[in-house]
Amino acid sequence: MEETSGRTVVIDPVTRIEGHSKITLKMNDSGRVEDAHFHVTQFRGFEKFCEGRPFYEMPSLMARICGICPVSHLIASAKACDALLAVRIPPTADKLRRIFCLAQVVQSHALSFFYLSSPDLLLGMDADPTETHLFGVLEKNPELARQGIRLRQFGQQIIERLGGKRIHPAWVVPGGVSEPLSVENRDAILAGVPEAQQIAERTLEWFKSVREKFREEIATFGNFPSLFMGIVKPDGGLTFYDGKLRLVGADGKIEADGLDPANYAEYIGEKVESWSYLKSTYYKPKGWLDGMYRVGPLARLNVADRIGTPRADQELAEFHELQRTAVLSSFHYHHARLIEILYCVERLAELLEDSEILSKHVRAFARPNAFEGVGACEAPRGTLFHHYKIDEQGLIRWANLVIATGHNALAMNRSILQVAKHFVIGDKLSRGMLNRVEAVIRAYDPCLSCSTHADGHLTLQVELIGPAGEVLDEIRS
Amino acid sequence: MTVAAGIKTLKIDDRDFSARAQETILDVARQNGIFIPSLCELKGLSEVGACRLCLVEIKGSNRLFPACVTPVEEGMEVTTNSERLQRYRRSILELLFTERNHVCSVCVSNGHCEMQTLAQKLEITHVRFPYRYPKAEVDASHQRFVVDHNRCILCSRCVRVCDEIEGAHTWDLKGRGIHVRVITDLDEPWGSSETCTGCGKCVHVCPTGALFEKGRSVAEMMKRRQFLPYLTLMREDRE
Numbered sequence: 186m187e188e189t190s191g192r193t194v195v196i197d198p199v200t201r202i203e204g205h206s207k208i209t210l211k212m213n214d215s216g217r218v219e220d221a222h223f224h225v226t227q228f229r230g231f232e233k234f235c236e237g238r239p240f241y242e243m244p245s246l247m248a249r250i251c252g253i254c255p256v257s258h259l260i261a262s263a264k265a266c267d268a269l270l271a272v273r274i275p276p277t278a279d280k281l282r283r284i285f286c287l288a289q290v291v292q293s294h295a296l297s298f299f300y301l302s303s304p305d306l307l308l309g310m311d312a313d314p315t316e317t318h319l320f321g322v323l324e325k326n327p328e329l330a331r332q333g334i335r336l337r338q339f340g341q342q343i344i345e346r347l348g349g350k351r352i353h354p355a356w357v358v359p360g361g362v363s364e365p366l367s368v369e370n371r372d373a374i375l376a377g378v379p380e381a382q383q384i385a386e387r388t389l390e391w392f393k394s395v396r397e398k399f400r401e402e403i404a405t406f407g408n409f410p411s412l413f414m415g416i417v418k419p420d421g422g423l424t425f426y427d428g429k430l431r432l433v434g435a436d437g438k439i440e441a442d443g444l445d446p447a448n449y450a451e452y453i454g455e456k457v458e459s460w461s462y463l464k465s466t467y468y469k470p471k472g473w474l475d476g477m478y479r480v481g482p483l484a485r486l487n488v489a490d491r492i493g494t495p496r497a498d499q500e501l502a503e504f505h506e507l508q509r510t511a512v513l514s515s516f517h518y519h520h521a522r523l524i525e526i527l528y529c530v531e532r533l534a535e536l537l538e539d540s541e542i543l544s545k546h547v548r549a550f551a552r553p554n555a556f557e558g559v560g561a562c563e564a565p566r567g568t569l570f571h572h573y574k575i576d577e578q579g580l581i582r583w584a585n586l587v588i589a590t591g592h593n594a595l596a597m598n599r600s601i602l603q604v605a606k607h608f609v610i611g612d613k614l615s616r617g618m619l620n621r622v623e624a625v626i627r628a629y630d631p632c633l634s635c636s637t638h639a640d641g642h643l644t645l646q647v648e649l650i651g652p653a654g655e656v657l658d659e660i661r662s
Numbered sequence: 663m664t665v666a667a668g669i670k671t672l673k674i675d676d677r678d679f680s681a682r683a684q685e686t687i688l689d690v691a692r693q694n695g696i697f698i699p700s701l702c703e704l705k706g707l708s709e710v711g712a713c714r715l716c717l718v719e720i721k722g723s724n725r726l727f728p729a730c731v732t733p734v735e736e737g738m739e740v741t742t743n744s745e746r747l748q749r750y751r752r753s754i755l756e757l758l759f760t761e762r763n764h765v766c767s768v769c770v771s772n773g774h775c776e777m778q779t780l781a782q783k784l785e786i787t788h789v790r791f792p793y794r795y796p797k798a799e800v801d802a803s804h805q806r807f808v809v810d811h812n813r814c815i816l817c818s819r820c821v822r823v824c825d826e827i828e829g830a831h832t833w834d835l836k837g838r839g840i841h842v843r844v845i846t847d848l849d850e851p852w853g854s855s856e857t858c859t860g861c862g863k864c865v866h867v868c869p870t871g872a873l874f875e876k877g878r879s880v881a882e883m884m885k886r887r888q889f890l891p892y893l894t895l896m897r898e899d900r901e
Contacts (some may be wrong), residue, residue, distance in 0.1 A: 239802060358882075
């Protein structure tokens with residue numbers, strides 16, 4: 186379509202398979218959408234090429250999977266290595282890693298909300314695609330854009346102050362962290378907290394004020410029953426660093442609780458589809474498709490009984506008023522993301538005030554004491570598992586990673602289908618339809634964007650295929 | 663008179679120097695703050711001229727001479743930094759990068775690696791040759807140390823320090839050409855070596871992350887080499 190040529194679409198990257206994606210919509214004889222596929226067309230191979238490497242290298246090696254959430258991979262990988270060492274890391278290291286994790290969620294969520302999704306929310310789903318980007322936001326609502334940049338900076342600078350650099354720091358190591366926190370860095374981070382919290386609060390208010398404009402989207406953006414999965418603390422509270430897995434059903438009732446992440450393979454199945462390099466996961470006891478679940482901000486707020494910080498808990502109560510059951514529409518991922526930012530800012534300030542936080546004892550040393558280890562944490566986009574097996578020399582012999590975007594693969598497909606069925610009629614694609622398909626993917630914040638940043642090429646391609654397999658229409662954005 | 667006869671005068675980069683007869687061009691350059699790159703040479707060990715990075719030009723010859731093993735001669739005129747030498751040095755270093763699998767970002771020696779530092783100094787931003795990506799093993803059988811052949815540049819410092827300083831001669835080289843590998847004992851796993859004393863000198867003289875201490879994470883392997891000149895000096899005194 187001519188009007189879409191030369192347009193840039195930015196989609197956040199899919200970790201491990203970051204890069205190019207493709208959507209195929211299958212039409213039936215009456216010109217209605219019958220099926221939709223979200224293809225991730227790139228292969229990374231991290232699980233394979235780490236074989237033979239010393240396990241001590243794994244956190245930094247695995248962090249290279251993603252430039253946006255390297256910290257999550259560092260954490261999950263280091264936790265898997267802690268399991269190989271069979272050590273309990275020093276309490277201060279545990280807290281510092283938690284702060285690291287929270288800072289990462291702030292910066293990643295800020296990127297997702299402000300840089301990638303706020304153009305849709307501010308300028309509308311039917312806006313000219315040449316304007317729906319951060320600069321468009323900067324023009325229409327400079328304060329919103331500025332705050333987004335500031336918030337991301339806040340998160341990134343914490344990562345830098347703790348880990349030495351913003352992207353791919355090597356600070357998280359098996360057994361703890363490599364350097365303690367200095368007084369100067371603690372104070373500098375704390376000094377930024379009030380502004381960050383203010384931004385988080387203001388943005389939540391702004392989001393709630395524009396949400397009503399998107400009733401049609403709320404009704405169709407992945408608004409269907411599914412399971413939700415996330416890690417919770419022993420008391421059922423929200424956590425990003427450590428805990429047990431909980432699944433709740435669409436009715437909001439607990440389906441499974443206290444699942445040990447180390448045994449993930451017992452209850453999470455991974456299915457390979459012939460049309461995508463992204464594996465789709467499902468909850469085994471419910472079987473393929475019925476076991477579809479969602480992870481990430483929406484899922485975490487659906488599974489958690491409470492958040493644990495004062496302001497975020499107030500917001501959670503309001504969030505649950507959206508729906509008496511679990512909150513089902515994936516449009517609400519945005520809302521959940523903003524509440525999580527608020528929590529992260531509140532919580533990291535609490536941790537920084539901890540009397541132990543400046544302790545110099547931040548690392549446990551040991552030789553490998555186990556041949557197999559699983560590390561899990563909540564990445565910004567959902568639950569992340571790293572699973573390694575080593576030989577007696579400490580060299581990696583086998584690795585498996587289950588990444589947030591994979592957990593959401595089934596739900597993303599279903600959401601695209603729902604949006605397409607609602608908005609695509611006939612044999613012609615419209616710009617508004619394409620925008621909405623992209624926007625529903627963005628709500629999940631899959632990690633797909635590094636490659637689009639790299640060369641400015643547009644990576645979303647939508648094909649409309651007729652019953653005989655002929656391409657009826659095509660948009661390359 | 664014997665002292666005077668043992669003194670040579672020469673020019674390096676158009677500057678006049680005098681040196682003792684047994685000294686090499688590299689010795690004189692180092693003493694006088696003239697930079698000549700090298701990776702295999704290490705003060706305290708014998709010189710082998712393995713890395714070829716210290717090649718210099720000598721007036722009157724078209725050949726290039728490795729400064730680390732070329733003794734000074736009376737009236738010699740040495741050029742250490744011509745365009746041709748820079749080109750060769752860059753090529754040599756680039757070839758070293760292509761020969762094995764050097765991935766700085768996830769290396770234990772990142773930020774503390776002699777080859778990495780030299781590449782930065784020589785302003786190497788790209789490698790123009792295709793990488794070989796050989797399949798190279800990691801031997802982590804030793805209780806305390808690891809050898810990662812992916813990062814070995816065959817400088818043979820480990821071989822020399824083990825033989826000349828420790829006196830164990832655990833390390834040696836096997837094979838020919840592109841197939842050369844450092845080996846312990848008769849090509850047995852390091853962990854089953856009967857001659858290795860576990861002193862760790864080889865680890866600390868290794869210019870890259872090929873030899874490192876177990877349990878070191880990325881960028882954590884700092885090498886300490888100050889011991890080497892002291893050890894040599896003390897032994898010379900004793901003799």
